[in-house]
Amino acid sequence: xxxxxxxxxxxxxxxxxxxxxxxxxxxxxxxxxxxxxxxxxxxxxxxxxxxxxxxxxxxxxxxxxxxxxxxxxxxxxxxxxxxxxxxxxxxxxxxxxxxxxxxxxxxxxxxxxx
Amino acid sequence: xxxxxxxxxxxxxxxxxxxxxxxxxxxxxxxxxxxxxxxxxxxxxxxxxxxxxxxxxxxxxxxxxxxxxxxxxxxxxxxxxxxxxxxxxxxxxxxxxxxxxxxxxxxxxx
Numbered sequence: 001x002x003x004x005x006x007x008x009x010x011x012x013x014x015x016x017x018x019x020x021x022x023x024x025x026x027x028x029x030x031x032x033x034x035x036x037x038x039x040x041x042x043x044x045x046x047x048x049x050x051x052x053x054x055x056x057x058x059x060x061x062x063x064x065x066x067x068x069x070x071x072x073x074x075x076x077x078x079x080x081x082x083x084x085x086x087x088x089x090x091x092x093x094x095x096x097x098x099x100x101x102x103x104x105x106x107x108x109x110x111x112x113x114x
Numbered sequence: 115x116x117x118x119x120x121x122x123x124x125x126x127x128x129x130x131x132x133x134x135x136x137x138x139x140x141x142x143x144x145x146x147x148x149x150x151x152x153x154x155x156x157x158x159x160x161x162x163x164x165x166x167x168x169x170x171x172x173x174x175x176x177x178x179x180x181x182x183x184x185x186x187x188x189x190x191x192x193x194x195x196x197x198x199x200x201x202x203x204x205x206x207x208x209x210x211x212x213x214x215x216x217x218x219x220x221x222x223x224x
Contacts, residue, residue, distance in 0.1 A: 004157070035214075040122065043158070043202070043214035056211075091157055102148075103212065105157030 002026065004106035006092050012112045013082055021077045021109045025094030032069055033095075033103065034077050038088040046090075049075065082113045117141055120203060120215035128223050133190035135218045137203035140184065144205035144213070147179045149188050152200045152217065161201070162188065193222045 005024040013019050025032050034046040045059035049069040060066070064082075069075040079086055089110050093103040119138045127133055146165055150158035162177040164170045170177045178187040186203050200217040 040216065042118070042120075042216040043204075043212075045211065048211070093157070102160040102163065103158075105150075105159065107155070107157045110155075 004092055004094055004104050006090075006106035006109050008109055009107065010110045010112075012114060015084060015113055016081055018078065018080045019082055019111065021079075021090050021092075021111070023075045023077070023092030023094075023106060025073065025075070025092070026104055027073075029094035029096055029104070030072070031095040031097060031101075032075050033093045034067055034075070035091045035093065036088045037091055037108070043091065046077070079111075082111075084113050087111055087113045117213040118203060118205060118215040120218050122216050122219060124219040124221050126221045126223060127193055129193060129195060131193050131222075133188075133193050133197065133220055133222070135188040135190075135201050135203075135220070137186040137188075137215050137218075138184055139186065139203075139205050139213070141205070141207075141213070142181070142184065143207055146206040147177070147186050148204040148206065148212065149175075149177055149186075150202040150204055150214075152202060154199075158202055190220075193220075195222045195224050198222050 007022045030051045032049040035043040047067045048056040064080045067077045089108040091108045093105045095101040095103050149162040151161045152158040167179050167181045174191045176189040200219045202217040203215045204212040206212050
């Protein structure tokens with residue numbers, strides 16, 4: 001079946017612009033995660049959605065970052081006033097439940113801020 | 115101290131060799147231990163999943179967890195060029211919040 005889909009696959013933006021990254025999780029998966037992967041670094045947790053519960057935003061690095069998940073399905077990660085240090089691969093993952101079921105990752109959005 | 119430490123490599127081995135990858139962690143509360151494989155420009159995919167200490171084997175892959183020393187290992191037997199990837203260890207508290215290491219880059223040379 002279809003996996004986690006992310007768009008765009010690549011995004012180049014100018015410093016100071018806002019960007020929106022989209023994630024379409026696997027149908028039926030209630031949990032959705034956003035991670036950031038910078039060059040030479042591990043995956044950095046950003047935010048976690050589980051069903052209708054309030055999201056766990058504890059990993060968002062600043063108030064320029066926000067995310068929403070509409071209708072328990074598609075999620076959008078928004079970065080306002082982008083900075084060069086925001087350049088990274090943004091990975092979305094979904095899982096069947098939030099309780100140790102395996103994470104299925106998309107191929108990410110490679111963001112470059114010039 | 116970082117929660118999860120991995121030597122990023124790269125580790126280059128000839129085809130057919132045994133690959134040994136290691137990871138250490140600091141939080142004794144971790145109960146679940148996962149290895150993800152990530153090919154270049156792709157998202158990570160789950161490779162192995164173990165609970166608590168012990169060994170788990172799946173084909174050419176063996177995962178070992180030693181909770182007493184907070185040490186996680188992954189062994190790949192009869193390595194193939196298709197095994198060339200980055201391997202991420204990811205322990206978990208059990209609530210699906212994974213703590214990822216930086217990953218071990220492996221290159222298998224034909």
